[in-house]
Amino acid sequence: MDYTVVIGLEVHVQLQTQSKIFCGCSAAYNPTQPNVQTCPVCLGLPGALPVMNRQAFELALKTALALNCEIASYTKWDRKQYYYPDLPKGYQISQYDCPFSKDGWLEIEMNAETGETRRIGIIRAHLEEDAGKNMHDESGGKTDSQVDLNRAGTPLLEIVSQPDLRSAAEARRYLEELRLLLTYLNVSDCNMQEGSLRCDANVNLHIHQDGKNIPTPIVEIKNLNSFRNVELAITCEIERQFEDWKATGRRLGDVPKETRGFDAQRGVTVGQRGKEEASDYRYFPDPDLAPVTVADELIEQLRSDLCEFPADRRKRLAVTWQLSDYDVRVIVDQGREFADYFEAAAQACGDGKQACNWLTQDILRELNERRLTIAQFPIRAEVLANLLGRIPARQITNKSAREVFLELLNDGGAGPITSSRIDEIIAARGLALVADTGALEQVITAVIDKNPKAVADFRGGKQAAVGALIGQVMREAKGADAQVVRELIIKALQSG
Amino acid sequence: MPTQLTPAEVQHVAMLARLKLTPAEVADFASQLGRMLDYFQVLNEVDTEDVEPMSYAVEVRNVFREDVVQPSLPRAEALMNAPKTDGQCFLVPQILDGG
Numbered sequence: 001m002d003y004t005v006v007i008g009l010e011v012h013v014q015l016q017t018q019s020k021i022f023c024g025c026s027a028a029y030n031p032t033q034p035n036v037q038t039c040p041v042c043l044g045l046p047g048a049l050p051v052m053n054r055q056a057f058e059l060a061l062k063t064a065l066a067l068n069c070e071i072a073s074y075t076k077w078d079r080k081q082y083y084y085p086d087l088p089k090g091y092q093i094s095q096y097d098c099p100f101s102k103d104g105w106l107e108i109e110m111n112a113e114t115g116e117t118r119r120i121g122i123i124r125a126h127l128e129e130d131a132g133k134n135m136h137d138e139s140g141g142k143t144d145s146q147v148d149l150n151r152a153g154t155p156l157l158e159i160v161s162q163p164d165l166r167s168a169a170e171a172r173r174y175l176e177e178l179r180l181l182l183t184y185l186n187v188s189d190c191n192m193q194e195g196s197l198r199c200d201a202n203v204n205l206h207i208h209q210d211g212k213n214i215p216t217p218i219v220e221i222k223n224l225n226s227f228r229n230v231e232l233a234i235t236c237e238i239e240r241q242f243e244d245w246k247a248t249g250r251r252l253g254d255v256p257k258e259t260r261g262f263d264a265q266r267g268v269t270v271g272q273r274g275k276e277e278a279s280d281y282r283y284f285p286d287p288d289l290a291p292v293t294v295a296d297e298l299i300e301q302l303r304s305d306l307c308e309f310p311a312d313r314r315k316r317l318a319v320t321w322q323l324s325d326y327d328v329r330v331i332v333d334q335g336r337e338f339a340d341y342f343e344a345a346a347q348a349c350g351d352g353k354q355a356c357n358w359l360t361q362d363i364l365r366e367l368n369e370r371r372l373t374i375a376q377f378p379i380r381a382e383v384l385a386n387l388l389g390r391i392p393a394r395q396i397t398n399k400s401a402r403e404v405f406l407e408l409l410n411d412g413g414a415g416p417i418t419s420s421r422i423d424e425i426i427a428a429r430g431l432a433l434v435a436d437t438g439a440l441e442q443v444i445t446a447v448i449d450k451n452p453k454a455v456a457d458f459r460g461g462k463q464a465a466v467g468a469l470i471g472q473v474m475r476e477a478k479g480a481d482a483q484v485v486r487e488l489i490i491k492a493l494q495s496g
Numbered sequence: 497m498p499t500q501l502t503p504a505e506v507q508h509v510a511m512l513a514r515l516k517l518t519p520a521e522v523a524d525f526a527s528q529l530g531r532m533l534d535y536f537q538v539l540n541e542v543d544t545e546d547v548e549p550m551s552y553a554v555e556v557r558n559v560f561r562e563d564v565v566q567p568s569l570p571r572a573e574a575l576m577n578a579p580k581t582d583g584q585c586f587l588v589p590q591i592l593d594g595g
Contacts, residue, residue, distance in 0.1 A: 024566025055563035146585035285551035290559040
């Protein structure tokens with residue numbers, strides 16, 4: 001039996017503001033000191049009045065523009081009423097029927113080799129406030145739950161996709177591309193561990209049977225907190241729905257929409273809410289908050305301030321530096337600072353392919369091993385470019401450059417690493433390329449004289465015998481270019 | 497004849513507000529809430545033909561504050577009105593999953 005998978009994602013992103021969305025309390029992540037970032041507004045005390053944070057609204061607008069959304073000329077906020085201890089007012093200020101943006105899209109790459117892309121529709125993005133945090137006693141004892149309201153009222157952008165995603169891998173890809181875009185725009189740090197980026201997935205199947213498409217009941221999987229879990233949870237849920245359909249034949253509409261959580265340890269989704277929890281939010285406009293009309297000038301100003309998007313940057317880097325789709329994906333997907341580093345290094349040394357090889361191999365490896373970000377990496381782009389420039393200038397070999405690179409990293413000295421340090425290492429280690437072929441030829445002649453057997457083997461047709469000779473020459477003349485040595489030896493043997 | 501809510505409707509509203517009502521209270525609220533709805537009936541008699549719907553009583557638009565951090569309440573003051581705390585957090589009866 002065949003089926004199509006239908007997935008839509010709801011993503012909550014914490015916007016990077018200094019203060020909360022409706023009051024001046026700090027919006028900083030601070031789980032170790034509960035309840036020190038609250039005031040009458042975010043505690044929901046009677047008479048307190050919320051006022052919209054301009055920066056939060058503009059960051060939200062900026063994101064919506066980058067997601068190709070239509071910006072509403074009139075928008076307002078509504079009260080979403082439900083009772084939960086982390087929501088002190090008894091309602092969340094959110095947006096219901098007049099979200100500030102709708103009808104956008106995000107392009108994701110489906111296949112790095114073919115460059116095939118897909119546009120995933122965005123239904124809407126709206127701006128709301130976050131709730132506080134409940135902490136339950138994990139031991140199972142009958143103790144009280146703790147509530148920390150530091151997070152209550154931090155600005156959240158909810159981005160709702162169309163049900164356009166067709167596999168767990170595609171959902172992950174969408175989320176990764178969305179996260180990359182948000183970090184490029186600098187609207188959120190998207191730290192999933194700290195909850196700055198959270199994801200709910202709506203999943204169902206369309207079973208193909210007897211020429212018909214039969215939809216299974218839609219399930220919402222809540223609070224997926226890593227890319228891996230998004231992919232895993234959806235994979236498990238697809239399997240569960242297919243088994244459930246085979247066992248019960250239940251289809252969309254037969255049962256109310258179900259909310260499930262993901263148990264990563266057991267690799268299953270688990271039903272969360274009973275029927276009595278059926279939500280009834282009774283939205284109405286929040287009379288305390290003035291509606292907003294967005295002027296075209298503001299939209300145009302924000303649009304012109306937008307940075308280059310990751311997708312555009314990939315295309316530009318591929319063209320400018322003649323890089324493969326795979327290479328530009330590795331560079332751009334590491335984040336804006338990594339791509340900036342690449343461009344600085346490529347420009348300074350003039351060889352994009354060389355810079356790319358070093359960044360995607362040597363530097364990425366060192367960053368991973370040393371647990372550093374590119375911003376913390378001790379060799380700056382111009383110093384790397386200086387080192388790389390010495391290879392085509394025939395000052396050192398590629399191999400020697402790697403040796404210098406590691407030595408620079410292991411220096412660990414005080415102060416920034418400068419290009420003059422490269423000169424010192426080359427001198428100290430005798431890595432300077434022996435460009436004087438006269439001197440090199442002397443060494444080669446001596447080595448040939450000392451190795452009659454290898455010479456005889458080579459002349460007898462054993463090409464590989466030349467390797468032993470190259471090795472010996474290289475030991476004598478440290479900075480020599482192996483390729484040059486090889487050519488010179490073969491020339492000497494053939495002529496001799 | 498004043499409007500009367502059904503006991504099931506009252507129970508539903510009570511459940512949404514996390515209130516436990518006695519049968520006597522359900523009966524009380526059924527008529528009290530009904531009378532409130534009747535007040536809105538009065539409003540419904542007003543002719544609103546050609547009147548734009550409005551969500552706000554005052555015509556104010558685009559009220560913003562700048563993104564500047566202001567001092568928060570000291571924790572002790574934030575917790576002051578809570579029925580139960582541990583000195584750091586508000587304490588509430590344990591919330592069970594789905595409960």
